[in-house]
Amino acid sequence: MKSLGSIRNDFAPWREPQAQPFIRFEAITKRFGQFNAVDDLSLSIFKGEFFALLGASGCGKSTLLRMLAGFETPTSGRVILDGDDLAGIPPYRRPVNMMFQSYALFPHMSVAKNIAFGLKREGMPKGEIAARVEQVLKLVKLQDYARRRPDQLSGGQRQRVALARSLAKRPKVLLLDEPLGALDKKLREETQFELTDLQYELGTTFIMVTHDQEEAMTMADRIAVMDKGRIVQVATPAEIYEAPKSRFVADFVGDVNLFDGTVQAVDRGRITLQTSAGSPFTVTSDVAVSNGQAVTFVLRPEKLRIAAEPLSGANVLEGEVWDIAYVGPVTSFHIRLANGAVVKVAMINATRESPLQLTWHDRAWLQFDEDAGLVLTA
Numbered sequence: 001m002k003s004l005g006s007i008r009n010d011f012a013p014w015r016e017p018q019a020q021p022f023i024r025f026e027a028i029t030k031r032f033g034q035f036n037a038v039d040d041l042s043l044s045i046f047k048g049e050f051f052a053l054l055g056a057s058g059c060g061k062s063t064l065l066r067m068l069a070g071f072e073t074p075t076s077g078r079v080i081l082d083g084d085d086l087a088g089i090p091p092y093r094r095p096v097n098m099m100f101q102s103y104a105l106f107p108h109m110s111v112a113k114n115i116a117f118g119l120k121r122e123g124m125p126k127g128e129i130a131a132r133v134e135q136v137l138k139l140v141k142l143q144d145y146a147r148r149r150p151d152q153l154s155g156g157q158r159q160r161v162a163l164a165r166s167l168a169k170r171p172k173v174l175l176l177d178e179p180l181g182a183l184d185k186k187l188r189e190e191t192q193f194e195l196t197d198l199q200y201e202l203g204t205t206f207i208m209v210t211h212d213q214e215e216a217m218t219m220a221d222r223i224a225v226m227d228k229g230r231i232v233q234v235a236t237p238a239e240i241y242e243a244p245k246s247r248f249v250a251d252f253v254g255d256v257n258l259f260d261g262t263v264q265a266v267d268r269g270r271i272t273l274q275t276s277a278g279s280p281f282t283v284t285s286d287v288a289v290s291n292g293q294a295v296t297f298v299l300r301p302e303k304l305r306i307a308a309e310p311l312s313g314a315n316v317l318e319g320e321v322w323d324i325a326y327v328g329p330v331t332s333f334h335i336r337l338a339n340g341a342v343v344k345v346a347m348i349n350a351t352r353e354s355p356l357q358l359t360w361h362d363r364a365w366l367q368f369d370e371d372a373g374l375v376l377t378a
């Protein structure tokens with residue numbers, strides 16, 4: 001399949017048949033009583049990858065991370081890291097480190113002492129500890145804050161101290177459990193790029209757990225979308241967004257319009273659908289379908305055009321402006337069709353003054369190209 005979106009051109013080992021995974025979860029199941037938190041899950045992660053486990057609360061993503069760290073024991077299955085089976089190896093002997101959402105910094109210790117704590121516990125000589133602490137402080141750009149205590153730092157600075165402490169022991173894998181959840185939106189967005197750049201510079205394998213779709217899309221090389229203890233799709237962020245394999249993934253990641261449809265005709269890659277929008281769609285798709293088959297048509301809001309005057313051609317919908325939200329880069333419209341269905345449209349605000357003068361209860365016309373959406377059979 002043609003690559004979707006931007007990825008590091010020099011890094012896509014999952015597409016190379018000869019590449020060996022660095023981490024393997026092999027048929028992993030974890031039960032708590034009668035509840036399967038992780039259910040017969042298999043997954044491969046490659047060395048140097050920034051990998052995200054994405055899903056709603058209770059989907060099993062944190063449990064999977066904790067089994068890699070050694071804080072939970074699989075009910076069945078194996079966890080392999082760099083060729084070694086981790087069964088029976090306690091957390092402190094595993095070549096992984098975990099950074100928690102709470103940061104868990106010692107309030108009475110300075111930044112430097114917080115970072116040095118784990119190194120002292122391992123018996124590293126004082127001179128080496130000092131050099132390592134200085135190195136990681138420079139790495140996270142906190143060398144001028146070494147003597148401060150955590151309560152004298154901002155939230156973003158405390159996050160970087162926790163990161164420096166996690167990296168000081170030079171783990172093979174860094175585990176991040178909702179690492180940016182405690183930060184405000186603007187700082188979180190800035191820190192996402194800082195973490196991504198740092199991971200690329202170090203080449204360390206990062207595995208992140210998050211329920212924040214934007215966070216996963218921004219930071220990860222690949223994303224595993226999880227639901228009810230299973231993985232439903234693993235792909236790059238662009239592939240997850242533009243080519244979801246199921247209705248669940250399409251609905252979970254990003255904003256979307258989902259139309260229930262029935263195939264009316266198929267002609268050399270062009271499909272005619274009768275849909276829940278109340279009018280037929282003509283779309284192009286390489287999915288194998290037959291007349292009368294029930295499908296889902298996926299259409300992202302930004303793929304639609306909106307106008308205040310009637311539009312001609314195929315795939316035109318007419319409705320009433322039901323809601324409007326101006327959010328800076330885009331204006332979001334909810335258009336209510338004659339049959340009661342609501343279609344979401346996102347219009348980029350390319351100029352300071354919008355050329356489209358639409359307000360609540362105005363008539364509006366929508367249109368999309370034949371290749372703008374996706375036909376799903378699952």
